[in-house]
Amino acid sequence: NSFASEVTRVAREVGAEGKLGGQAQVPGVAGTWKDLTDSVNFMAGSLTAQVRNIAEVTTAVANGDLSKKITVDVKGEILELKNTINTMVDQLNSFASEVTRVAREVGTEGKLGVQAEVRGVAGTWKDLTDSVNMMAGNLTGQVRNIAEVATAIANGDLSKKITVDVKGEILELKNTINIMVDQLGSFASEVTRVAREVGSEGKLGVQADVRGVAGTWKDLTDSVNFMAGSLTAQVRNIAEVTTAVANGDLSKKITVDVRGEILELKNTINTMVDQLNSFAGEVTRVAREVGAEGKLGVQAEVKGVAGTWKDLTDSVNFMAGSLTAQVRNIAEVTTAVANGDLSKKITVDVKGEILELKNTINTMVDQLSSFASEVTRVAREVGTEGKLGVQAEVKGVAGTWKDLTGAVNMMAGNLTDQVRNIAEVATAIANGDLSKKITVQVKGEIFELKNTINIMVDQLNSFASEVTRVAREVGSEGKLGVQADVKGVAGTWKDLTDSVNFMAGSLTAQVRNIAAVTTAVANGDLSKKITVDVKGEILELKDT
Structure with missing residues (x-):
């Protein structure tokens, strides 16, 4: 009864009431009953140590301390529980480490797109990991979209708006930024139009019209319009004077009331008009004397000028001096060429x-x-x-x-x-x-020479033909009294023709006289003699 009562008490306190450390006390027992009592107490002690170790670890986990693990030596299902809890601690460590890393990189270091990677988790831990990743992903999408629009605005691009799907305060921020983009777009459009029409297209008197704006945007619009109005009056007066200067009218000056750099510009332009008057007078004189009157070596004298006007005066004088040297050198060479002297060249730089x-x-x-x-x-x-x-x-x-x-x-x-x-x-x-x-x-005198020589050839042909005919008829055919007839010849060729005809005539007279005497002798008439006047061998024949 005492043993059963103690065992029942220990079982109830440990198993039902959760009182750990309880021990069965059965006085006076020995043998098997003592061994059974010791076994019950050993079981109660082991269970106490195991449960207290498990409680220590789970309490630490519940308090956010993941540095503890179950170390008690156990077996069976308690060993499975030990391993399960220790694995849970490892997974919680990994989950906590990843969530901490994602929170640090996204929230502190500003690294978007970061995701938690917790391997081997399931159930609630996987859902928690997915929730953290979804939150990081959503935040990444929202911040990147906001950053894209803000960067575009900073870069002057007002074509982008926040389009990511958001709720709550982020939705309010989205709407605020998108409204700001619309207002900036309208303001920029008007300012751009005014700037373009005034600055690029030269339309003065233009005003920006940005409806529905207030506060700073209205003040900025009013400032732009005031600036455009003032600039219009100033530029028109400056334009009037510079147009007059451009048209050669140096009688006008800027009279509009201005300040600051525009005042400096006004004074500068008015001074420029005075200096241009002086400069124009001298340049006109130099141009007239050099360009119209041909006076080389002339120089412009503009007193009191400095800077650009002095440089311009020096440039005009340098130009006139250079032109003088160049023209004189060119004139020297071209005059030499005109005089047939090709030994000179232009050497001026x-x-x-x-x-x-x-x-x-x-x-x-x-x-x-x-x-x-x-x-x-x-x-x-x-x-x-x-x-x-x-x-x-x-x-x-x-x-x-x-x-x-x-x-x-x-x-x-x-x-x-x-x-x-x-x-x-x-x-x-x-x-x-x-x-x-x-x-x-050929043409000209060579043509005359050609005709003369060709006529000479024709006449020589005619002369040769006639001489040949006379020689043949007289010398070969015995025709006496034949004469050469060469038409159109004169000079030597006529003399030669006359000489041939004289020879043929003389020969005819001689032969006919000889023939008359020999014929008379043949007829027994010795009263005739050769009387023709002859020389040479014909004379010997006559004497014979």
Whole structure:
């Protein structure tokens, strides 16, 4: 009874009432009952140690302390419970570490797009992990969309709005920013229009009209309009004066009431007008004397100027001085060229179009020298040395110089053809060949020479033909009294024709006289003698 009562009490207190540390006390027992009592107490002690260790760990977890684990030595289902709780502690450590990391990187370091990675969790822990990741993802999408719009606004791009789906205070922020974008768009559009029309298109008097704005935006709009209005009055007055200056009217000055830099600009322009008056007078004088009257070496004298106006005056004087040196050098060279002196070149230091003119004239001098040298060579070789077929070679020339070179070469070529054709015919005549005539195409005096030589060939042919006929008829056929008839000849050719006819006439008279005497002798009449006047062998025959 005592043993059963103690065991029942211990079982009730430990198992039902949760009183740990209870022990069965059965006095006076021994043997098996003592062993049973000790076994019950050992079981109660072991269960106490196990439950207290589990309670310590779970209490620590409940208090947010994940540094403890169950260390009591257990077996069976208690071992499974130990492993389950220890695994839970590890997973809670991993979950807490990831949630802390995500919170730190997103909330403190500003790293968007971060996600918690807790491996091996399930159930509520997986749902918690997914919830944290969804919160981080939503926050990332919202902040990035807000940042995109804010960055676009900062970069002057008002075409973007917040479109992410949000609620609560983030929705209020979304609406506020989107309304701000609309107002900034309207304000920017009007300011841009005013700036464009005033600054780019030059439309003065334009005003910005931004409806529905208040506070700072209205103040900014009013400020823009005031600035545009003031600028309109100032620019119109400045434009009036600068237009007058541009039109050569230096009688106007800026009179509008201005301050600050515009006042400085006003004073600067008015001073500029005064200096332009002085500068214009001197430049006009220099331009007239240099450009119209041809006075080189003239200089502008503008007293009291400084800065740009002094630089301009110096530039005009430098230009006039440079132009003087350039024109004088160019005049020196062109005068030399005009006088046939090709030894000079432009040496003055120049740039731009004057450099092109310098190079052109110097190139012209080189080409004229080359042209003159080649023409002189061709003239010498053809005209003096009698070298036919010579051609002028002037490299790099064009235009008139190329045409002149071509003309010289054509002249030399034509002269070569003409002289060679004339020489061919003259050589043929000298060799007794009267079959050739000058056929080359010629004009002018050469044409007259061609006709003269060709007529000479015709006359020589006629003369030779007639002399041959007279010689044949008199000498071979015995026809006496024959005369050569060569029409149109004069000079030597007429003298030669007359000489042939005289010879034929004399021979006819002599032969006929001899024939008359010999015929009389043959007829027994010895009263006749040869009386014709003869010389040489005919005289000997006459005497015989």
